Amino acid sequence: MKAFHMSWKQILLALAGFGVVIGALIVAGAVPAEALQTVVQKALTTPAGWRDILRETTPLLLLGCSVFLALKAGLFNIGADGQFVVGAMASVAIALHNFGPLTIPLAIVVGTLAGGLWALPVGLIKAYRGGHEVITTIMLNNIAFFLSVFLVKGVLKDPESQSPTTAYIAEAAKLPNLVQNGPFRLNIALLFAIAVALALWWYLKRTVGGYELNATGANSKAAKFAGIQIEKVIVRSMTTSGAIAGLAGALQVLAYENRFYSGFSPGYGFDALGVALLAGGSPLALLGSGLLFGIIGKSTTVLSLTGVPKGLSFILLGILVIVFASFRYRKEPSHD
Amino acid sequence: MIDLTYLVAAISFGSLLTSTLTFSAPLILGALGGLCSERSGVINIGLEGKMLAAACATGYIAQASQDPVLGLTAGILVATLLAMLHWTLTQTYRIDHIISGMGINALCAGGTSLISKTFPELGSKQMAAFSIYVYWLCAWTAVIAIWWILKSTRGGLRLYAVGNDPDKSRQMGIKPGKVRLQALLGTGLLTGLAGALIVTNAGSFSDGMTSGRGYIALAALILGGWRPWPTLIAAVLFGLFDSLQLQLQGQPLFGQVIPGEFWQALPYLVTLVALAGIAGKSRAPAGLGKP
Numbered sequence A: 001m002k003a004f005h006m007s008w009k010q011i012l013l014a015l016a017g018f019g020v021v022i023g024a025l026i027v028a029g030a031v032p033a034e035a036l037q038t039v040v041q042k043a044l045t046t047p048a049g050w051r052d053i054l055r056e057t058t059p060l061l062l063l064g065c066s067v068f069l070a071l072k073a074g075l076f077n078i079g080a081d082g083q084f085v086v087g088a089m090a091s092v093a094i095a096l097h098n099f100g101p102l103t104i105p106l107a108i109v110v111g112t113l114a115g116g117l118w119a120l121p122v123g124l125i126k127a128y129r130g131g132h133e134v135i136t137t138i139m140l141n142n143i144a145f146f147l148s149v150f151l152v153k154g155v156l157k158d159p160e161s162q163s164p165t166t167a168y169i170a171e172a173a174k175l176p177n178l179v180q181n182g183p184f185r186l187n188i189a190l191l192f193a194i195a196v197a198l199a200l201w202w203y204l205k206r207t208v209g210g211y212e213l214n215a216t217g218a219n220s221k222a223a224k225f226a227g228i229q230i231e232k233v234i235v236r237s238m239t240t241s242g243a244i245a246g247l248a249g250a251l252q253v254l255a256y257e258n259r260f261y262s263g264f265s266p267g268y269g270f271d272a273l274g275v276a277l278l279a280g281g282s283p284l285a286l287l288g289s290g291l292l293f294g295i296i297g298k299s300t301t302v303l304s305l306t307g308v309p310k311g312l313s314f315i316l317l318g319i320l321v322i323v324f325a326s327f328r329y330r331k332e333p334s335h336d
Numbered sequence B: 001m002i003d004l005t006y007l008v009a010a011i012s013f014g015s016l017l018t019s020t021l022t023f024s025a026p027l028i029l030g031a032l033g034g035l036c037s038e039r040s041g042v043i044n045i046g047l048e049g050k051m052l053a054a055a056c057a058t059g060y061i062a063q064a065s066q067d068p069v070l071g072l073t074a075g076i077l078v079a080t081l082l083a084m085l086h087w088t089l090t091q092t093y094r095i096d097h098i099i100s101g102m103g104i105n106a107l108c109a110g111g112t113s114l115i116s117k118t119f120p121e122l123g124s125k126q127m128a129a130f131s132i133y134v135y136w137l138c139a140w141t142a143v144i145a146i147w148w149i150l151k152s153t154r155g156g157l158r159l160y161a162v163g164n165d166p167d168k169s170r171q172m173g174i175k176p177g178k179v180r181l182q183a184l185l186g187t188g189l190l191t192g193l194a195g196a197l198i199v200t201n202a203g204s205f206s207d208g209m210t211s212g213r214g215y216i217a218l219a220a221l222i223l224g225g226w227r228p229w230p231t232l233i234a235a236v237l238f239g240l241f242d243s244l245q246l247q248l249q250g251q252p253l254f255g256q257v258i259p260g261e262f263w264q265a266l267p268y269l270v271t272l273v274a275l276a277g278i279a280g281k282s283r284a285p286a287g288l289g290k291p
Helices: A008-027 A030-043 A046-073 A080-095 A098-127 A133-153 A189-205 A208-218 A220-225 A229-256 A268-279 A285-305 A311-327 B002-010 B011-039 B049-063 B068-092 B097-118 B122-126 B132-152 B154-164 B166-172 B175-202 B213-223 B226-246 B258-276
Strands: A177-181 A184-189
Touching: A008 A030, A008 A311, A008 B011, A030 A285, A046 A080, A046 A184, A046 A189, A046 A208, A046 A268, A046 A285, A080 A098, A080 A133, A080 A229, A080 A268, A080 B166, A080 B213, A098 A133, A098 A229, A098 B258, A133 A229, A133 B213, A133 B258, A177 A189, A184 A189, A184 B154, A189 A208, A189 A229, A189 A285, A208 A220, A208 A229, A208 B011, A220 A229, A220 B002, A229 A268, A268 A285, A268 A311, A285 A311, A311 B097, B011 B132, B011 B154, B011 B175, B011 B213, B049 B068, B049 B097, B049 B122, B049 B175, B049 B213, B068 B097, B068 B175, B097 B122, B132 B154, B132 B175, B132 B213, B132 B226, B154 B166, B166 B175, B175 B213, B213 B226, B226 B258
Parallel strands: none
Antiparallel strands: A177 A184
């Protein structure tokens, strides 16, 4: 990864990206200035708007942490979406039963473990077989999707419901709101997410494990030469990354959705790649980029009510990722 | 045994053959599109996006113009433009290939969804299209053509060289950027055909209609070890899984009804197991993802 780099080429790309977004708004029949006004009025300046922004930010920040951690170890975790789904599914399977005061902690731990286990084969295949993690995670994402459809139509299905969904979890199994003021809500889950981002910062900066992870990601051959067992680091980072994504799924169930259904993730795992890339070097920047994608999520929802299809959010994701990657994450030829 | 005979009786082999050919054709085309790109060293996880965008363009243009040639041309053009975008981003801007592919996939998913939701009336008309046999022919011809190009032409040799070691090729006077441009033109053409085929088969465009087939094509390419004939076999096998799933819906196998989701997940499972077992990175082009 090179330092921040800017030239007319990058500026041209950024302008083109901006043009695409404006063009998309015009194609969808919106006036860009009015669209911006709608976003400010309906999303950015109302308590209900901020409730939804913070709600969206929670999984995005956690999944951003998950992708970020893997990225630091030199691994692309495209599979955060699948790990999120598996974590949520495992968590709901626990939370539907009553374990007394242990219900919530158990549901969180099981969701986290499930996410980690779902990522374990990715790490093992990468470390010991050389199979590219992007390919294995794409495969596992799809397997997770079909598994979730199968389970939610079968054993996990709410017998009362016509559609493929689980029952709602009991009131006692829900994570409480920290602030509840009119339409505004702040769930404790967001604090979990912020705590994970801070812990990630501490881990990467202050621990031996974090140092090994950074070294492996920066130059795996040099790390190996220096005596770091890179295979173990790869498996460990990938599993931890999956565990964080699984935690995100568990919290999504316990704090917000309170059930699992077919099509649970609207593609958070892919937004998370944007969150992690935009954060650049520091885990603390994840707080900002997570919030930004939360705002984008809520803004496009608000715009969809005025007739601009939700597809706009994916266009924004694509543009942000491409433009930002042209400043960072570049590869130069070793010699020309 | 009783189960098996019952099962065989449930299968109509004629329709199994045609549906396997139909289901595997977009996978073959997509996987070969990926082969052109990845043999030249450009990682391409953007097959799904290109196929989706091509399906959208072909569907709507063929409906609006009632001209199959114009529809197919539009699909190929859009996929080629996206391939060129991937080339520019990876070769000129030197963005990581995976990030560029992901970005393009997101753009295509968002863009086609936006268009199909904004103009819902477009999908209602009958689209003018080539017969599905034309696409079968294209797919199988493409395998032979690419096999021959890779094996017997100067261009194919250069493609291998650039894909295996871009630095050495550069020293030998081959410009990796130029070779990759030509390779990605091939990717555009083939993924464009794949997308056009998918929309032709369905009759009109719908949001997210490629439904992961770009990724299954990628899986076929990897299972095939980045070589044309094994890739063809993998793609046909995946097509066979798909048609078996349609025919065996609700039919018991060894006393159990196998859920449709299992058949749908099977290509991904097979690829995963293969990656864990035999097919490691050893067969991948050595210069994959290198500038």
